[in-house]
Every structure is written in C-alpha cells, then in structure tokens.
Amino acid sequence: MMSAVIPYAKTPSAPFRLMPGFHLSLGFTLLYLSLIILIPLSSVFLKSFTLTWEVFWNTVTSERVVASYRLTFGASLAAAAFNAVFGGIVAWVLVRYRFPGKKIIDAMVDLPFALPTAVAGISLTALYASNGWIGRHLEPLGIKVAFTPLGVFVALVFIGLPFVVRTLQPVLEEFERELEEAAASLGASRLQVFAQVIFPSILPALLTGFALAFARATGEYGSVIFIAGNMPMVSEITPLMIITKLEQFDYAGATAIAVVMLVISFILLLTINLLQAWSKRRAYVERS
C-alpha cells in the first residue's frame, strides 16, 4: 500500500515500506508546525510589508535603537567569548580530570537551562547591586556592575554558560588519545600537543558552542532587564526596544525591529548549521 504511494522515496532498506503512519505523522507535524510557528512568525514579515521603506528604515536606524544593537551584540559577543574560554576549561576539566563532586558539578552545568530567566535576573541583580554579596566588594574598586552594560554582560555569561561546555564535552570524550601519544613520542611538548593536535580538532565544536551562546544571548530578555537598569542609549537591549514600542501601541515600530532581529537570528541559525556540519565532518575524518 505504502510503496504504491511513495515510490520516489529513497529507501534505506526494502522492508521499511511496512512501516505505517507516514502520512498521518508527517501531516500532523506539518499542520501543527504551520499553526503554531510558521503562520504566527510570518505575521511579523507580513505586518512589516505594510510599512513604507522610509518608516521602516527610520525606525530601525533611530539613535536609541542603534545604541541597543551595539549593547546587545557587543555584550553577547563578549559573553560568548568569555564562555568559550572558561567553558572550554570546564569541559576539559570535566572530561580529563577526576576530583570529588565531579558528577554533581557536571549535572549543575545545565542550571542556566533549567532556572527560569527571571529568577536568574533578580538573583544576579541582588548579588551585584552596591549592597550585594559581590557588588559590595567591587564598589570600593570603582567597578559598578548592576544597572550598567557590565551587568548585561554578567547576565549573558550566566545564560550562555552551558552551550560551550555541552558542545565540547562529547568531542573531547571521543578524542583519540593515541594521536596525543603519537605526537608525544615524536618529541612534541605538552603545549605543542595541545596547540597543534588537540585544539585544531576541537575548534569546530568550540566555535559551534560560541555561536550557540551568542545566538541565545542576542534574544535574551528575562535575565537582562532586571540587572541592566534600562537607561536609554546606555543600557537598553534590543528586545526591550520591542517591548517599549509595544507598550506605546507602536505595533509597526515593534515589528520593524523584530524583523531586523529575526533576519539576524536566521543568519546565525544558518551559520550554526554549517558549523555543526563541519564539526561532524571533522569527527568523521578523524575516525576513519
């Protein structure tokens, strides 16, 4: 029955045609995807077509909005880079070394995925405010974190923390120790082995983790708005600009900024897919 319906499908094995439910499951998947994701998302683009190009351009290049891009992308980039370095060290330590409490620490790395962003936001704000546990010690040094762009950076480090660790861990676990031993037996120092053998093969995964953390940070709202202070031109993030426009019932303005953010998200998504394909290819070449 099924074989008559989908004769063009590439079949991995002949008896797969036995499997029922292709049309039911794919049909439901496409219907649900369209109703929940595709039609609602397309409303953003369709709404933006009702704007004239001039209104659109003036909205997305207004001074305050441009300042918000600078903060959102600058802080996201800095936080993702910070996470690439320290997340990389965490992944290395969790895979290579043994120490007490390792299992619990490994499990806790996912905390930023599980802890609601609003909770992270108020907690970080309380810590870094001038009377908080950490802010109290930074204030005498002249460092202000809460209610400044530095606070945005701290919140974005928190929410991006698991990405680099979780993309690097499996790659490090599957890394062939024999390669290190071969390099060592040929006279390489430990630093040379790391720089010339280990680092090149984990680089794709490291970049993937970096890109994932960056993409997540650019859209982040909940954890940032509490600690940012939200001063116009100084510490307003782009998602907050959308909210501000909505609160003024400026739907067109909110939509224009949303289109810019969506286009950037799609570019990032594409980049991440390419990086992951590179990472997989690298792993395949190494194994064969």
Add this chain to the structure above:
Amino acid sequence: MSTISISAAGAAMPANPARSYAQGATVEAPWVRMLLIAIALGFLTLFLFVPLAAVFTEALRKGWEAYFSAIVEPDSLSAIRLTLLAAAISVPLNLVFGVAAAWAIAKFEFRGKNVLLTLIDLPFSVSPVIAGLVFVLLFGAQGWFGSWLQANDIKILFAVPGIVLATIFVTFPFVARELIPLMQAQGNEEEEAALVLGASGWKAFWRVTVPNIKWGLLYGVILCNARAMGEFGAVSVVSGHIRGQTNTIPLQVEILYNEYNFAAAFSVASLLAVLALVTLAAKSFIEWRLQTDAPQPPEESLP
C-alpha cells in the same frame, strides 16, 4: 565468592590503560591540573552556585514565616495555578507533536527532511519577546483577527489562551529534539518484526516503540515542562499583567520585585529554583537510565 572479589579488584583498576604509560607530553604537570580545576571551579562557583544560593538566602532573609506567607498569598497562589494550567496544556500538545514528528523523520526518508528539522528548531533561535509579539500581531486589537475576536467577544490576548499559545511556541521543539536522534539510532527493525508477525500499526507503536523511547520521552517532557513553567519574555508580552488573573509565577516574581518587595519576590522565585533543581536531578537520573538501557546513548543535545 572468589569471583566477586576478582571482579571488584578489576573495577578498582584505572579505567584508562593509557595512563599507565603516559609520559610528560600526554598529561599536564600536576600544578597545571590543579590550576585548571581551580579556574573551572572558581568560574562555576561565581556564575552558578553563588546566584543559586542567593535565591534561597534572600528568600529566607525574613524567616520561614514570612517565606510561607509570601507563597500562600492569594495573588501568588493564583499565579501558581495559572502556571500549572499553562504547562498542563502546552506540554501534552508538544508531546504529541514531538512523537509524530520523530516518527515521520526517524522512520521514513523523504525530501526536505533537513528543512523540516531546521524549522522545528526555529523557536530556539527566536527571541522570546518576538514569540510574544507574533501573537499580539495576530490577536491584538489592531491585529489580523482583532476585530473579529472583539465582535465575537473572544479574549485571547491579555487572557489565558494567549499565555498558553506563547508557552506552546517557546516549548515547541523540546520533545521532538530529544526523540528524533533516539529513534533514528534505534532504527525500524523491531517495529518491522512486530508488523511481520501480524501486529497492527498502533499495536506496534504502543508495544514496541513506546517502551523503547520511554526514557527519552520523559527527558524531553521534563525539559519542556521546566521551560513552560519558567518562561518569562514571551508570556510577559501577551499577559497584560493583571494581578490574580493573568500572572504566571515568573511574572509574579517580577511584579513583587518591582514593588521593592524583595523577600516576597525571592520566596516565590525559590519555587522556580526548586523546580530547576528537581529538573536537573530527574535529568541526571534519566541520562543514567538511558546509558544503562540502550547500548548506544542518544547524542547530547542542547535544549
């Protein structure tokens, strides 16, 4: 008796034989190890453990009595009820979708599969604020269906249906994301055997597929639920912040915090922190089960 002691001795041997002949260039110097461990632990302490500890310390600052009275306060209780309701609707819907999508993608070959996979991941790369905005554009007073909804006296935005829709949107990929690699790794052989032996499609699904994927399914549901109960940005856009009516727990936290009622805000927030810890514990347990059950564990995937 003797066999037991032998196997115990075997287990005590170093897991990695490479270590026994490791030389200076295949392991780091002890001081480098200690330094790296110290940096890693310092980083995690500063960015994970201290913020987590701060939630509970701040919540209990005014004592247990104030803590409990902040939670049983009527507005907080209604926020808890609404959060549970939103999760109770969105998680099962995304569960059914996840199973259907994984069945289609893992069990069959068809054109455009990679595009479909990317589309399923879309909600992860869209800012939660935009997830809320799309429903404002559809159902708001100026939205596409706005005047029709008003004429028929149906409320979606600034009401429970809007909150549920936004929650479904942001938690959309979780179950599908966990099930697809798991079902791809398991292949079709077992279902095919059941079908050849005369089982109906549904029977093969319930008796063969479901038992095989139950831990992966639970894993996806737990992550989906954590996000559903904790979502802030998307829900904040569509909720309208009506106290006692359209506030979920995270929104209630925000309101209390903005009123400088810090102890109460952290008390309510601590409920979500406990939920996060329970989620992590359940996640670790299921990962352990998946590793012992299946010969090949599913790929580590990021929610």
